[in-house]
Amino acid sequence: MSSEKCDPTEIHHVDYSNTPRKAVINAQLIFACTVFGAASFLFGFDDKIISPVAALVPFVKKFQGPNPVTGKFVLTARNQNLVFSLPLVGSVIGGLVASPMNYHLGRKWPLMAAYVISVGGGLLQVFAPNLGAFVGGRSINGIALGIANATAPLYISEVVPASIRGRCVASMNILNLIAGVVSTVVVFRTEKMDGIQSYQIPLAVQCALPVLLLFLTIPIPESPQWLAGKGKLKKARDNLRKLRGFSDAEVEDELRLVVLSEQNSCELRAQTKFWDIFQRHHLKRTLTAASFFSLNQISGVILSTTYTTVFLTELGIADPFSLTIIASCCTLAGTIAAPFVVDRAGRRPTAFVGMSILFVIDAVAGGLAFSRDKQSTLAIAILSFVFNFFWASSFYSLSSLMPSEMATPKLRHHTMSYTIACAQTTAVITTLVVPQLTSADAANLGAKTYLIFAGCMAVILVCFYFLLPETRGRTFAEIDEMYAAKVPMWKWRSYETSLEVRPSEAKG
Template sequence: MLILALISFQATSVLYGYDDKVIGSVAAMEQFVKKYQGKNAEGAYAFSARNQTLIFSVPLVGAIFGAAFSGYLTTKFGRKWPIVGSYAFSYAGTFLQTFAPNFAAFVCGRFMNAFLISIGTTISILYLSEVVPARYRGPAVSASNIFNLISGVIATVICNKTHTFASESSFKIPLGAQAILPTILIPLTAFVPESPLWLLMNGRAEEARASLRKLRSFDDALVDDELHVMKQAHDSEVALTTGVSFFDLFKRKNIKRTLVAGSMYSVNQVSGIILSTTYATIFLTDLGVGSPFQLTIAASCCVLAGTMIAPLIIENFGRRPVAIVGMSVLFVIDLIAGVLAFYADEKNVPLAIAILSFLFNVFWAASFYPLSVVLPTEVPEARLRSITTSYTLACAYTTAVLTTFSVPHLVTVGPGAAGLGAKTYLIFGGCVLVILAVYTCFLPETKGRTFAEIQEMYEAKVPVTKWKSYQTSPESKEAKIVDHLEASDVKA
């Protein structure tokens, strides 16, 4: 039952990954552009910068509203039923996108789908963190991202197969395929148990016990013990966070930690990754290199490959080295790709830029992106961890909207657009250089450190270059031993 619950809730990221990747390819299809815009001033079928902005940025606004609304839904209705509801209502968004009579209706369908998908992805992470045993929690939650990327590859494969169709089915098939997964997941998710922690929080102790009993293979005594610990942990967290304010994040003693923990998720989006992922098909079409739809599959596979090796790299080499080396490589790629764009008419130069974008995907997914997920859970004070997560997501969505709004106007050739094309990599390279300087100065090495050790070193104002070798107090080392025991298979 636990495995079934994991699959059904991790699969919410499949919807996000598919929706995110399918639109990049669909927006480059001639039949799609022909239906919703027509030819541009040069006589080619290509969306204007304004319409690209609407296609890609409006859904992000929907995602912001969905993430905000999910807090109310999950508090009132639990974890699984809001997700079942989001699956059910997603049919409407998929139908509107697939059969939209005009461009405005299509954008409304995009907004609706993003709103519902955001509800599912936000709540599913909460559910997974509550039902999975502590020693498996990290892999279980992070596996959602792998599901996300696999579905993105599937989306690009479908688009590559249909983009040559000389009818509207070229884009209607990949868009309509989004309805398949909810059909499978609605009965599957409705069948799994509700979160025992949510039931406990709402005074339904017997139902919580019955739910946990279905999710655990050990005996009743251990189920009761786990429920008792769960209740104590919840009560302690409530006591710890009482009186905590959002503005505590920006007090003098916390500002560095907020900068490190809460900003990387946001700034990684101005690294240039949007050119190599969301806009990959459009970007490669403009370069005129090979088959852009086939190359987009390669781009998605590169992101997946980087994500698969990321946990191994981060745990073996640490946070700070991976961040500094990874950002340095991204800066170099941005610089070379941007300079080569001035010679895009030369033979093989477009192919070289495409290959650099694939390498960018691998290094970004193996370093920058995974660290942006890890740091908000490690660096903040315990009492500010929940608020830091909210701040991180708010910054990430805001940056995503701004980036998605700006890129079409920078890349696209046409009225009101800069027409920079691949030269836009130089702008992103400048952003990465600033980010690299900031994190070189402020990012400590937290690998293998307990929350107690991290707190002690921040209070002692240990320079970030000394964290790796710093010897903490016996009390903090004792916390490390306790953490190790809690993560082991000891049952007592």
């Protein structure tokens, strides 16, 4: 352990009058963000592969048999709960475990540990002799995904400059959704196979991904922000130098801001506990961060992502496996658009425009469900694809970005851990409830369930008006200052922070 202290006086102010400005981004930063962002590829593959796999006839034959109500090879509501919902408990555990791991081990080692755990869970799924073993493998993999989801956005938000933080963190979702398209295409290619190979091959591909990512993560520099918080200023400086394309003088000024965001909590850091995120002066930030990941689960997207193939099969849509690929491509298109939107339009406009469109789609799709003709059913399917685009370009992109940048520095790892745990807890609830609402052997509401989600979106819009800050282009120190000053959320865009918490270029 380094004996260096977290002393901001060690980082001197820099005069930029004679310092040439160079590009911020270099190859090492691009590589580091891409590799850490690829953790979302693992999550996206797992999230999108399970619906088409669970709809494969050989899978249902192996683990269940015909549905006793319909006689078709479709999982019952109970078994859908086991396959989709129960493993998410592992993600909750992983999200909570990530907090102490990120505090003591940094960002790099927890992610590598997650990949090792993921390989074990994946192998158990491939060779599962029964449904219980398969669900156990998914649960183990869920632990790994919980750790990775809490760690990867944390690292990216800490290593990139504030001016491009939004598009970089949001770009993680592109890899997530590319994984979704890849996974659905893999299952589409194996669907015609006879026997258990039709689902074992996609699951084997899933096992290979964390092995590749593990080796790519080894050379990545540790987060300078975490190192500075631990008093390792020399190592923080060296790593920041590796991750920046501009001059040493500008590296020094950025390190000054990093240390400034840490200095208020340096003496108390050793005594910081997880439960501090619920203290009165942190509670608003904690609840807002957690609500993004959690509430996007009740937007209605679960019908067109997690349960896509099963849902389309229940609707009687022709060739649901092909349409699942289209649904994944629509989500990917929205994710690609998101990085260009969140930093240009800002966080609040992106959220409110996108969420309003989601509310309208939920209401219209739910209304069409009362008509049972083929045209209405096809319209619902098309609306679900449109829903995927706007969800990915707004609500989903902000879900990974906002928690990573609004948390106070000394509690960032705790806040991200709590956020992932809350999100997966909500996911457990929604994946448990949705089959009970949509399935023929349960409430048999089908697409009418969209009306329930429309009501949820109306409440979400009102809540976020009062809770969602505009953090575009703000340093962590500026965000701290505005929360401390209790600036209303709708005034953040125009608020002028004090000079000492701004980058030198912004002061100029």
